[in-house]
Amino acid sequence: MKRRSKPARGMKRAALKLTSLLLFIAVVATACGGGGAGSSAEGGSGSGGTLSIAMSAANIPFPSTPPNQGYEGYRFVGNNIYDGLTRLDLDQDKTLPSPQPALAESWTMAPDLTTYTFKLRKDVKFHDGTDFNADAVIFQLDRLKDPEFEYYSQTDAANAASAVRYIDTWKKTDDYTVVMTTTQKYTWLQWDMLSVYYPSPAIVKQYGNQDYNQHATGTGPFTMTKYVDGEIMELTRNDSYWRGAAKLAKIVLYPQPEAASRLSMLQSGEVNWAEVPSPDAVAQLKTDGYQVFLGKYPHGIMPRFNMFREPFKDNLKLRQALNYALDREGTAALINEVGYPAKQWVYEGHPDYAPDNPGYSYDLAKAKQLLSEAGYGPGELKLNFGYTTGGSGNMFPDVMMQKLQADFKAIGVEVTLKPMEWTVLLSIGLDGLNSDKWDDIDVLWASPAAGMMPTLYNSAYMSKRPGGQPNATGLNDAKIDEYLTKASQQAEPADQHKYLQRMMDQTVDQAYFLFWMHDLNLRVMAPEITGYVHAQSWWVDFTTISVGEN
Amino acid sequence: MLRLIIRRIGLAIPTLIGVSIIVFILMTVVPGSPEAGLVPEDATPEERQAIRDQLGLDDPLPLRYVDWAIAALQGDLGHSQQRRREVADLLTQAWGNTFILALVSAAFGIALGLLLGYLAGTRRGKIADRFISVVSLGGLSIPSFFLAIILLGIFAGGLKWFPSGGASFDDPITALRSLVLPVLSGSLITMAITARVTRAGIVDVFGADFVETLRAKGLTEFEVRRHVLRNALSPVLTTSGVQIGALLGGSVLVETIFRWPGMGLLLYNAISARDLVVVQGATLVIALTFVIINLLVDLLQAAIDPRVRGAIA
Numbered sequence: 001m002k003r004r005s006k007p008a009r010g011m012k013r014a015a016l017k018l019t020s021l022l023l024f025i026a027v028v029a030t031a032c033g034g035g036g037a038g039s040s041a042e043g044g045s046g047s048g049g050t051l052s053i054a055m056s057a058a059n060i061p062f063p064s065t066p067p068n069q070g071y072e073g074y075r076f077v078g079n080n081i082y083d084g085l086t087r088l089d090l091d092q093d094k095t096l097p098s099p100q101p102a103l104a105e106s107w108t109m110a111p112d113l114t115t116y117t118f119k120l121r122k123d124v125k126f127h128d129g130t131d132f133n134a135d136a137v138i139f140q141l142d143r144l145k146d147p148e149f150e151y152y153s154q155t156d157a158a159n160a161a162s163a164v165r166y167i168d169t170w171k172k173t174d175d176y177t178v179v180m181t182t183t184q185k186y187t188w189l190q191w192d193m194l195s196v197y198y199p200s201p202a203i204v205k206q207y208g209n210q211d212y213n214q215h216a217t218g219t220g221p222f223t224m225t226k227y228v229d230g231e232i233m234e235l236t237r238n239d240s241y242w243r244g245a246a247k248l249a250k251i252v253l254y255p256q257p258e259a260a261s262r263l264s265m266l267q268s269g270e271v272n273w274a275e276v277p278s279p280d281a282v283a284q285l286k287t288d289g290y291q292v293f294l295g296k297y298p299h300g301i302m303p304r305f306n307m308f309r310e311p312f313k314d315n316l317k318l319r320q321a322l323n324y325a326l327d328r329e330g331t332a333a334l335i336n337e338v339g340y341p342a343k344q345w346v347y348e349g350h351p352d353y354a355p356d357n358p359g360y361s362y363d364l365a366k367a368k369q370l371l372s373e374a375g376y377g378p379g380e381l382k383l384n385f386g387y388t389t390g391g392s393g394n395m396f397p398d399v400m401m402q403k404l405q406a407d408f409k410a411i412g413v414e415v416t417l418k419p420m421e422w423t424v425l426l427s428i429g430l431d432g433l434n435s436d437k438w439d440d441i442d443v444l445w446a447s448p449a450a451g452m453m454p455t456l457y458n459s460a461y462m463s464k465r466p467g468g469q470p471n472a473t474g475l476n477d478a479k480i481d482e483y484l485t486k487a488s489q490q491a492e493p494a495d496q497h498k499y500l501q502r503m504m505d506q507t508v509d510q511a512y513f514l515f516w517m518h519d520l521n522l523r524v525m526a527p528e529i530t531g532y533v534h535a536q537s538w539w540v541d542f543t544t545i546s547v548g549e550n
Numbered sequence: 551m552l553r554l555i556i557r558r559i560g561l562a563i564p565t566l567i568g569v570s571i572i573v574f575i576l577m578t579v580v581p582g583s584p585e586a587g588l589v590p591e592d593a594t595p596e597e598r599q600a601i602r603d604q605l606g607l608d609d610p611l612p613l614r615y616v617d618w619a620i621a622a623l624q625g626d627l628g629h630s631q632q633r634r635r636e637v638a639d640l641l642t643q644a645w646g647n648t649f650i651l652a653l654v655s656a657a658f659g660i661a662l663g664l665l666l667g668y669l670a671g672t673r674r675g676k677i678a679d680r681f682i683s684v685v686s687l688g689g690l691s692i693p694s695f696f697l698a699i700i701l702l703g704i705f706a707g708g709l710k711w712f713p714s715g716g717a718s719f720d721d722p723i724t725a726l727r728s729l730v731l732p733v734l735s736g737s738l739i740t741m742a743i744t745a746r747v748t749r750a751g752i753v754d755v756f757g758a759d760f761v762e763t764l765r766a767k768g769l770t771e772f773e774v775r776r777h778v779l780r781n782a783l784s785p786v787l788t789t790s791g792v793q794i795g796a797l798l799g800g801s802v803l804v805e806t807i808f809r810w811p812g813m814g815l816l817l818y819n820a821i822s823a824r825d826l827v828v829v830q831g832a833t834l835v836i837a838l839t840f841v842i843i844n845l846l847v848d849l850l851q852a853a854i855d856p857r858v859r860g861a862i863a
Contacts, residue, residue, distance in 0.1 A: 058819055062634060068587065155631060158589045158601050165592075213634055229635060230643075230811045230819075231716065254809065256715070260699045261807050264714040267707035421822055426586035430598060437581065459592040467594030 048237070048247035049547025051529070052271040054262040056392045057255050060233045063216030063224055064153075065140065065197040066160050071449060071538040072275075072392045074195060076253055080235050080542055082197035082218035085118050085137070086190045090533065090541035093295065096351060096451070097537045098493075099190040103132060103198065103219065104178075113185040113489060114168075118193075120176040124242045126200035127223040134172035139201040141170045141180075143209075151201075153209040162455070163192045165466060185489040187496070191453045221246040221543050230255070247531060247546035257390065266290070272526035272547060279336035279396065279522065289527050294338060294520040295534045296347050298452040301339075301395055303385070303514040304444045304460065307474035308434045311374075311381060312442065318381075319511035321370035323360035325411045330362075331403045331517060335396050339517040344504050346451035347518045351493075352500035357508045359515055367411045378412025385415050386438075387445035391422030393538075394447045395519055401445075404516075429459075432472045443514065444473060449538055450518075454500060457484055460513075461503065479506050554848060562841040567619075569837040570830060574615050577826050583607075584824040587632060605631055618830060627834075628827035632820075637831040640816060645798075645835060647717050648805075648812030652797035655733045659740030660790050666741070667748025667786075668779065674753055682745060689742025695803035698735035702807065705731060715809035732808040736801050740793040747789050751782030784855050791847030795840040 053076065061073030063081055079087075085104035088097035101107075104118040124132040142149040144157045144164050168183045182189060200217040207215045216224050221241045226234035235251040254271060256262045259278045266274040267288075277285065286292050305312040305319055312319055328341030343359030346352050371381070385404070387397050398419075405415045418441065425445060428438045449456055459465065461484055463476040470476070480503055487499035507513065525532065531544040585601040602608055606617075621628060627637035663686075670682040706714035718728045755761065755778045764774050802814040813832060820828035851858045 058822070059633075064634070154600060154604055155588060155634070158585075158593065158597055161593055161597050162590045210634070228811075229633065229640075230815070231809070254716070256809055258807050261702060261715060261809065264702040264707035268710050268714045270706075270714055270716075421582060423586050423822055423824055424582040426591070427581070427583040429591040430583060430586055430589065430593065459590075465592050465594075467596065469595065472591060 047249040048545075049528075050250040050252060051248050051273060051542070051545060051547055052252040052254070053273040054254050054256045054265045054271045054275060056257060056259075056262065056275040058257045059230055059255050060227065060253060062213050063227065063233070064159075064213055065143075065156055065199050065218075066163070066195055068159065070392060071452075075539045076251075077233065078195070078197055079220065079539055080222040080251060081216055081220045081224055082199070083124075083220050084196055084198075085120075085193040088194060088535075088537060088539060090535040090537055090539055091544055093533050093535050095536070096298070097535055097539075099194055103137075104193070107190060109187065109189075109491065113187055113491065114182045116180045116182070116189050117173075118178045118180070120178065121242060122176055124219050125240060126202070126219050127217045127238060128200050128203055130200055130202045132198065132219050133175050134178050135175070136198050136201055137178045138170060138172050139204075140196065140198050141167065143204070144196070145170070151204055151209060156209070160196060163195045166192065187491055188453075188455050188488050191455045194453070222248075222251060225250075241543075243543065246543040248542060251542060257392075266524060266526070269526075272529055274524045275392075276522050277524055279338045282336055282338065282522070282524075285524055291525045291527060291529065291532075293523045293525070293532070293534045295536070296349065296518065297521045297534075297536045297538065298346065298350065298450050299393065299519040299521065299538065300342050300345065300347070300448065300450045301400065301517045301519070302342065302345055302446050302448060302450065302460075303387075303516065304446045304473040304475070305512065305514070306433045306439075306442050306444065307471075307476065307512070308432075308439070309474075311376070311383075313474070315374050316510060317370045318374035318376065320360070321367045321374055321411065322408065322413070323511050323514060324363045324367035324370065325407050325413070326360070326404065326514065326516060327362050327407050328517060330407075331400055334399055334403055337520075338522040339395060339519050342515045342518045344508050344515060345448070345513065346504060350451050351497045352451055352454070352504055354501045354505035354508065357505050359508055360511070364410060371411055371413070376413075379414070381412070382414045382416065383408070383442040384418055384440055385443045385445075386418045386420055386425070386428065386441040388422045388425045388447075389419045391425075393449075393519075394422075394445075395517065397445065400517070429472050432470060433474060434470065446513070452538055454487065454496065457500070457503070461507070475512055477506065477510065477512070479503075551849065551852065554852065555845065558841070558845045558848065562838075562845075565841060566834060566837050570619065570622075570834055571615065573830060573833045574611075574618075574826075577821075577824070577829055578611060580821075580824070582824050584632075584826060587823050601631075618827070622831075622834065627831040630820075630825055630828050632823045632825040633828065637827050640828060641813075641831050641835055644811060644813045644816040644832075647810060648798060648814065650717075650719075651729065651732055651736065651805075651810055651812060652794065654729055655737040655797050656740060656790070656794045658733055659737030659793070660744050660786075662737075663741040663744025664748050664786065666745040668752060670745065670749040671752025671756070671782070672775065674756075679749075682749070686742040686745040686749075689738045689745075692738065693803075694735050694738060694801060695807060697738055698731070698804055698807040701731045701734055715807070717810050717812075732804055732810050735808070736797065736804045740790075740797065743789055743793060744786060747786050748782065751785050752778055755781045780854065784851055784858070787847055787851050787854075791843050795843040798839045798843065799836040 055072055055076060057069045057072045061067040061069035061077040063077050067073030067078045083103045085102060086099035087102035089100045090097050103121055103124060105121045107116055107118045109116055120134060126132055143151050143153050144160050146152055166182045166186045167180050169181045172178050197218060203215050203217040204212055221238055222235035223238050225236040233253040237246050237249055239245045262274045263277045263281050265271045282292055307313050332340050344353055387401050388394055389397055401417055405417060408415050428444060431438060433439060433441055448460060461480050463471050463481050483499045483503035487496045490496045528548045531546050533541060533544060584605055584607060585598060588601050589598050606614060630637055633640060666682045670679045673679050702714055705711045712727050712730045716728055719725045761774060761778060764777055799813060802818045805812045805815040817832045
């Protein structure tokens with residue numbers, strides 16, 4: 001082998017030293033400079049202060065109805081500018097939040113379980129001063145459901161399709177009463193109504209659907225006072241809010257998909273709230289006095305088997321073997337315990353959790369035995385695992401997948417990692433794993449809002465999707481279909497949970513997913529933030545929060 | 551000179567057409583559906599199809615391209631359903647931000663590179679030369695995103711001297727502060743390449759016969775070095791043109807890390823969302839920028855180097 005010349009090697013060494021020096025300085029400066037940084041954030045104005053947030057989204061969510069960017073869009077933009085007919089009780093962290101009266105002060109369901117009557121509040125105005133009433137509700141439902149309507153928005157209709165899917169008819173019976181019927185017996189419309197937001201009809205008419213986003217106007221606790229696509233959104237307190245004015249004077253949103261950059265924004269005092277920093281930074285942040293929030297909430301990483309074909313179709317033992325092979329504690333340790341082992345799709349304590357099913361422990365011997373009984377010796381099974389490398393709400397895919405790969409290798413199963421963009425994962429969800437484009441994938445990453453709303457079970461669990469397409473990963477179990485359908489047709493929540501628990505039980509017994517990790521919703525804030533409630537939800541109640549006031 | 555301009559413009563047209571066709575084809579073969587971010591997983595085939603129709607995704611490829619090209623020739627780059635804005639608006643905003651960052655980065659990187667390269671070239675083999683060589687090698691070796699994260703940790707998160715990101719032009723001081731870290735990160739490679747090319751050029755020219763002639767004619771060392779520098783500038787101009795072109799195309803990593811809403815970030819987000827009209831528009835603008843910058847560099851070279859002028863003539 002040809003040796004490099006001495007000066008060249010010297011220069012390489014010098015470059016290496018320079019890099020090491022830079023790294024060292026960075027670590028020292030970060031460690032020295034962190035204390036009390038958050039306290040320099042704006043606030044303490046006596047008016048609730050300004051809450052500045054570094055979101056993990058790549059862009060400011062559109063303030064449309066509904067917003068984009070998934071639940072991050074609903075959390076930061078949707079629920080602050082708008083209201084639904086119902087809202088979640090996010091001001092408590094003891095139970096799973098459930099629908100409460102919001103723009104509808106009450107609702108009733110007829111005994112036939114297909115007719116809902118919503119009584120609307122009479123004291124609500126949009127930010128532009130116009131009245132919220134039954135006409136505004138009908139206007140928005142027309143925008144989302146009636147392609148013949150002048151202000152029908154195809155984009156919003158597509159985005160909101162899941163939430164209005166079961167609405168068959170809608171009409172106003174007086175200025176403050178709206179009656180909706182559903183396409184089948186359905187007792188979850190109040191859940192769907194959480195995420196159907198109501199824009200001011202006057203503003204939609206004035207600017208049209210195309211330019212609405214720049215003038216977004218709702219009834220929510222904050223009004224949009226600045227919006228620069230890709231850069232910033234500023235929300236200012238709505239002093240006339242029907243639930244009483246929020247404490248915060250302003251919320252400022254910044255998109256920042258890079259965890260390291262979000263951390264720097266927090267430490268430099270530019271923001272006082274950072275979403276999902278790197279788990280490695282948690283200990284230092286605590287030492288520096290930041291508030292680090294962790295808590296159970298309905299979110300997990302539950303990869304889905306390709307059930308359209310071998311090796312997983314009709315091979316329960318194989319699915320079980322892989323579940324027993326997962327070292328969940330080890331994965332949790334790798335991500336600094338910001339997640340914890342999953343036993344079921346929903347976390348223990350969730351009302352849909354099957355109480356008598358312990359799930360799968362880490363048991364290599366059992367995993368190997370089941371693998372052998374499933375018909376595969378060591379080294380005989382090779383799997384393609386499609387996973388996303390990023391995207392809001394996906395925890396830490398790269399490090400977790402490397403651990404999974406090692407776990408499966410320990411029982412003799414080779415995994416080929418197939419990293420993909422978030423858009424590709426969404427495309428697979430639409431096309432299904434039976435599509436020619438994706439049928440080489442054996443296991444697919446999934447990061448569901450597991451149990452946040454019962455309406456969210458459908459796409460992962462039901463054998464058929466709306467329109468008659470098969471489940472995207474081929475799950476097809478008549479019992480599950482029955483339990484889920486029956487749950488959605490029970491008037492009493494206790495009865496609904498009873499059926500959903502049976503569904504969970506069946507899902508675990510049949511090992512339809514890799515029950516892997518629950519997320520603990522890591523969120524870091526500056527010390528001066530008070531009134532924040534770490535609810536068991538993807539959403540947050542911003543009306544209780546203040547900055548610099550105790 | 552006029553001939554050069556006409557010839558370059560003549561070459562630019564097929565270049566731009568070629569780039570737009572290649573990008574168009576690439577975006578249609580890359581996995582992932584453009585409508586995926588616009589409809590839920592449980593969308594019915596009809597709901598999905600309505601969005602595909604709206605985006606024109608099922609039209610024949612040549613037709614889609616020709617439609618886009620005809621509209622682009624008329625100044626209409628289309629409307630982004632993903633961003634719900636006119637593509638021209640998005641590009642204007644992003645290019646303006648990238649232009650500022652690129653201009654300052656290029657000025658800083660080229661000026662510093664020239665200075666370091668000149669010092670190294672005129673002190674060949676001495677400590678200064680070795681030190682500058684190490685610095686420029688480091689500049690080429692350290693990835694810009696890595697340096698960006700280090701700088702963020704030190705100067706934004708730690709010392710709090712500069713903001714951690716964002717393009718703020720409310721007042722000159724704020725603007726300067728918001729530029730410092732992205733410029734340092736983004737100009738490193740430009741500085742390193744300029745320094746190395748300048749050094750090599752100066753060392754080359756110093757060895758040329760005419761330098762001895764100049765000295766024999768009794769010119770002062772300062773005057774000799776002025777001649778040397780001028781003769782060594784031609785390759786520096788060429789590389790600077792490429793560097794400026796690259797900077798004007800936007801740096802995805804630097805812009806993402808520093809929340810700089812420029813072309814790199816726009817293009818990255820558009821590719822991730824399979825937002826074809828934005829990708830097409832952005833690549834067209836970036837290609838056009840390269841063409842113009844290269845033309846300007848050629849003209850500048852011709853202005854300062856009689857040999858180039860002669861070649862054109």
